Amino acid sequence: QKEVEQNSGPLSVPEGAIASLNCTYSDRGSQSFFWYRQYSGKSPELIMSIYSNGDKEDGRFTAQLNKASQYVSLLIRDSQPSDSATYLCAVTGSGYALNFGKGTSLLVTP
Amino acid sequence: GAVVSQHPSWVICKSGTSVKIECRSLDFQATTMFWYRQFPKQSLMLMATSNEGSKATYEQGVEKDKFLINHASLTLSTLTVTSAHPEDSSFYICSARQGAIYGYTFGSGTRLTVV
Numbered sequence: 001q002k003e004v005e006q007n008s009g010p011l012s013v014p015e016g017a018i019a020s021l022n023c024t025y026s027d028r029g030s031q032s033f034f035w036y037r038q039y040s041g042k043s044p045e046l047i048m049s050i051y052s053n054g055d056k057e058d059g060r061f062t063a064q065l066n067k068a069s070q071y072v073s074l075l076i077r078d079s080q081p082s083d084s085a086t087y088l089c090a091v092t093g094s095g096y097a098l099n100f101g102k103g104t105s106l107l108v109t110p
Numbered sequence: 111g112a113v114v115s116q117h118p119s120w121v122i123c124k125s126g127t128s129v130k131i132e133c134r135s136l137d138f139q140a141t142t143m144f145w146y147r148q149f150p151k152q153s154l155m156l157m158a159t160s161n162e163g164s165k166a167t168y169e170q171g172v173e174k175d176k177f178l179i180n181h182a183s184l185t186l187s188t189l190t191v192t193s194a195h196p197e198d199s200s201f202y203i204c205s206a207r208q209g210a211i212y213g214y215t216f217g218s219g220t221r222l223t224v225v
Contacts, residue, residue, distance in 0.1 A: 034213070043116075043203055043219040044154070088153060095159050095167070096207055097144050098214060102153040 002027040002093050006101035014109055019076040021104050023089030026070065032092040033065055035074045037085045038103065044088055048074065079108045112138050114206050116217025123194055123224055131189045131220045133204035139184035140206035144214075145177075148201040160187055194224040 003026045013019045021035070032051055036044035048063040050056045050072070056063045062075040072091075076083055086103040093099045113136040123129050133143060142161050146154040158174075160166040160181035168174045176198075178190040187206075191198055204217040 032213075041201075041219075041221070043216045045216075046213065049213055096142065097156050097159055098154075098205070099156070100146075100153045 002030075002091075002099050004089055004091050004099050004101035006087075006089050006104050008102055009105040010107050011104055012107045012109060013079050015079060015081060017079050017108075019079045019083070019106055019108070021074040021076070021087050021089075021106070023072045023074075023101055024070055025072070025089075025091045025099075027091065027093060027099075028067075028070065030091045030093065033063070033072045034090040034098065035061075035063060035072075036088040036090060036100075037083075038088055039085050047087070076106075079106075081108045081110055084108045112136075112206075112208055112215040114140070114204060114215045114217040116204055116220060118220055119218060120221040121223070123222070125195055125224055126193055128190055128192045129194055129222060131191075131202055131204075131222075133187050133189075133206070133217045135185045135206050135215070138206075138208055138215075140187070140208070141184060142207045143181055143187035144205040144207070145179060145187075145189050146203045146205065148203065148219075154203060157189075191222065194222070196224045198222065199224045 035047040038044045050063040050065045060077045064073045088103045089101040090098040115134045145157045158166045158168045166179035181187040203219045
């Protein structure tokens with residue numbers, strides 16, 4: 001079974017700090033990797049997508065991918081209280097469906 | 111940007127009745143639609159994949175006769191929960207794939223409560 005693993009947290013960081021979220025996946029054939037943010041009772045919203053090894057930066061967010069280690073991470077710089085949410089790692093599986101991890105709960109404290 | 115409109119946002123129904131959830135892609139053609147279910151404190155679990163004009167492919171453990179999926183057009187996919195029971199109470203979310211470049215667009219979700 002294809003699995004996506006995340007530490008459920010909660011991960012607590014002070015405002016202004018860097019939050020580091022990690023994800024591992026089991027399917028070596030996966031080609032596309034995504035980070036979504038989900039607020040309670042809401043649908044996921046896309047934060048970052050990454051398709052090749054290395055880093056990808058977008059504003060305060062940096063996604064890192066290492067296919068050899070089957071590892072994806074998300075760094076959030078200058079964390080804000082509004083960043084407090086559950087962060088879902090998603091990886092494409094067969095038929096292009098996304099397989100989601102259980103999510104990491106992030107709490108940014110003022 | 112791409113929008114997937116999902117209705118209703120929430121629904122309460124009596125045990126034994128059926129409920130239909132609609133997802134419409136408003137400004138693009140969704141050749142593939144994915145349906146997910148999310149229980150409290152859990153992640154999104156893929157229920158089925160539907161392609162326009164063909165039968166849906168269900169994930170292992172999902173009852174296809176209970177969760178009827180219709181993808182009759184490139185802009186509309188529906189999920190019908192038949193003979194709903196309290197254990198079907200969950201958050202149902204659809205997602206459309208636009209292709210390799212544009213990725214995935216999610217509907218706003220439907221909170222189903224069966225009483």
